[in-house]
Amino acid sequence: MQTATSHSVTGPAAEPSVTRRWRVLTSGWLPPALLWVATTAALWFFEVPPATTVVFTLYLAAGVALPGTLWWRFLSRGGGFFVADVAAGLALGYIGEVFVYIGARFLGLPLLVLAWPIGTVAVFLLVPSLRRFWRSAADAPVPPLLWRWMLTLIAGMTLLWSFKFYRLYGLRYPYNSTPDTDSTFHLALVGEAKHHMPMMVPWITDEPLWYHWFVYPEMAATSWVTGIEPQVLLLRLSVLPMLMAFAVLVAVLARKVTGGWWSGVAASVLTLFVLSPNPYQWVTWEFYTNLAFSTLEDGSSLRLTVWSGPTQTFGALLMVPLTIVLVDRLREWRDLRGWVFFTVLLAGLMGAKATYLPLLLCGLLLVVGVELVFHRTLHRGALIGLGITFGALVFSQIVLFGGTSQGTELKPFFTLVTGALGTSTGYATGEVAGRMAVLAVLLFFCWVCIWAGLAGLLRRRLPEPGVVTMIGIGVAGAGATILTGQSGDSQRFFIEAARPYLAVAAIVGLYSLLPAGRLTARRAWALAGFVVLGMAVTQAIQITGRGDVPNIANTGSYAALTRDIVLPYAALAVVAALVAAGLLLARRRIPAVRGMVVALVVALLAGYGINTSFQNYYRILWDSTHVGWKNVVKGEQIVSDGVLEAGRWLRDHSDPDDLVATNAHCQRWNKDCTDLHFSMTAYSERRMLVEGWGFTTTAHVEAARLKTWVGYVPYWRPEILADNDAAFSNPSPQTVGLLRDRYGVRWLFVDESQNNVSPQLSAFATERYRSGVAVVYELPSA
Secondary structure, three states: OOOOOOOOOOOHHHHHHHHHHHHHHHOOOHHHHHHHHHHHHHHHHOOOOHHHHHHHHHHHHHHHHHHHHHHHHHHOOOOOOHHHHHHHHHHHHHHHHHHHHHHHHHOOOHHHHHHHHHHHHHHHHHOHHHHHHHOOOOOOOOOOHHHHHHHHHHHHHHHHHHHHHHOOOOOOOOOOOOOOHHHHHHHHHHHHHHHOOOOEOOOEOOOEOOOOOOHHHHHHHHHHHHOOOHHHHHHHHOHHHHHHHHHHHHHHHHHHHHOOHHHHHHHHHHHHHOOOOOOOOOOOOHHHHHOOOOOOOOOOOOOOHHHHOHHHHHHHHHHHHHHHHHHHHHHOOOOHHHHHHHHHHHHHHHHHOOOHHHHHHHHHHHHHHHHHHHOOOOOHHHHHHHHHHHHHHHHHHHHHOOOOOOOOEEOOOHHHHOOHHHHHHOOOHHHOHHHHHHHHHHHHHHHHHHOHHHHHHHHOOOOOHHHHHHHHHHHHHHHHHHHEEOOOOOOHHHHHHHHHHHHHHHHHHHHHHOHHHOOOHHHHHHHHHHHHHHHHHHHHHHHOOOOOOOOHHHHOOHHHHHHHHHHHHHHHHHHHHHHHHHHHHHOOOOHHHOOOHHHHHHHHHHHHHHHHHHHHHHHHHHHHHHHOOOOOOOOOOOOOOOHHHHHHHHHHOOOOOOEEEEOOOOEEEOOEEEOOOOHHHHHHOOEEOEOOOOOOHHHHHHHHHHOOOHHHOOOOOHHHHHHHHHHHHOOOHHHHHHHHHOOOEEEEEEEHHHOOOOHHHHHOOEEEEEEOOEEEEEOOOO
């Protein structure tokens, strides 16, 4: 009988196989590869075919990130590590893509945007001195394996968070019928950027676009090159890499100013996941819950406006590499190439989001003031940065924004009046000074919980100018959020813009709270334990609180309402005080506590805020398992049946310069009619004589003048609206001919559910396409 012979697997022959497996597990490529696979699978579940994701990824990598990374390495003199170079290069690549596309669109050759990657690759291949930038610098630091996996996990959490958006914002009827009005607004502007430059407001005639519009050429360029529908880019693909790169770059920025790898992970976590503590069991008004607004304003980087407001997300991404470059320039100002680099990044940022330049200006002003007071000298780097920033701010205000304020004005505590807590309980009704003061104190307490690490800056010498700049950005963002108001509530973007820089500064402070600024394994576990303790305390206070929303009706008086609102936060504060006192007593007996008291209290307070993120993710899970993981129809109808198909037919059978008239103006909001109707423009990618008129500069000005919400402003050109509507409600050779001859209208795009369309319309215009309640008519020539 033959017996099987056994072979040793531990000898030298097995070593190469073991080594290969170990190299795979420790490879820097494994975390992003797994993340890409998970992302592709998730997008496939949400109706984006893998082939579409592959095409998008290839263009993003070769057309945006590659040229951006090469130029980033050249302009920064090639000292970064691979992940940092690619994330920052993606941001720089977006800027190059946008500027080249704007020129290409002006020339009527949108595909000329490919000159950006092709030209860059050619230059860096043909010029011998530039070839070294194809590789990371030989002396570049290598991120620890744990750091790479932690950043991948954080990026994965942004993907998981995006499920909340994906499941509510479908790509076909009826699942695309109930988004918020912001999404159709942005989609209309992407369509405008695809076909026109300079851009105008496409949903009404003769209204200039005074707006931060650079994200729309980016999506338009991607659509032209890849053939992917703008809707898919806006609602699925484009924002995700911006958000993930943002998370990575915040970590890179924190490491630059502290020198520690762990500080980067902590800064990214603090930026994304430490929110305003919510000690209430009851839930705020559905509008705030759906969009994931915290009970009190915290500038969350992960509420749904990240997706429904891509201008903010784009600006947030571009601001971080700008700050990275600025930190170096403030350390060494004698670098002309560095200041050119700073100016290029600033040029991209100024058209990405209007929020950032004023905050940056305030940050640099603080550096000048601090250096003057404490060192009795003028900081030359800050002065140079201040001059460049001021010039860019003036240029953007005049050229991009037409000198308008977009309805922003001095309105102290407006954020509290329109916030989730004040609105849901009715506590802000009447804007009574005493109650507003209570809300302001609670808001300040929440901010202390989030950024308590800033206290550590008081224990060290004056922070370096880069950190002082971040503190100035944070203070300015917080101040602007509290002191200003805007008819669309956009003053909240100030604190959202400042949030990453307050987070990094807070981590710098926390760094100084640790003995010798070192995070050992034992200290890390201690901090994590106090974070969990903070979460448990918040949960306990929630469970013991009331379950229904308190208001004047069920509490009986404002004094009782004040008690129900304040006591849960007071309980959080009392627990923090008791824990601090206990730690002060314990430090005499427990050596591990010595030098860690303040840091552990900071971790406890952070746990209060992380609990809010935990609940947000839990709500996604609960809602998905009970209502549905995708294609959830929730809210009032924004897009009518057939508008998508009819709009695309009109796009494919008309000229981009054709003017269209529509009968659809009224967008329902809480049973009221608003002027925020943009879907006809959004899906047709054509300019309208008049569809909606909200979210324009004139609408914001009118809203401020009339002291009303921007959605309720009457149209300021009533004669055009009357001529437009007469052609639908009372069609005749005269009314229809007036649209054609006076206004140049070529097509009619009808929504029959609006109930203002005469059945006689087909006698005066030719029906060309019908889908659902949407009908496209062509006007006869004169």
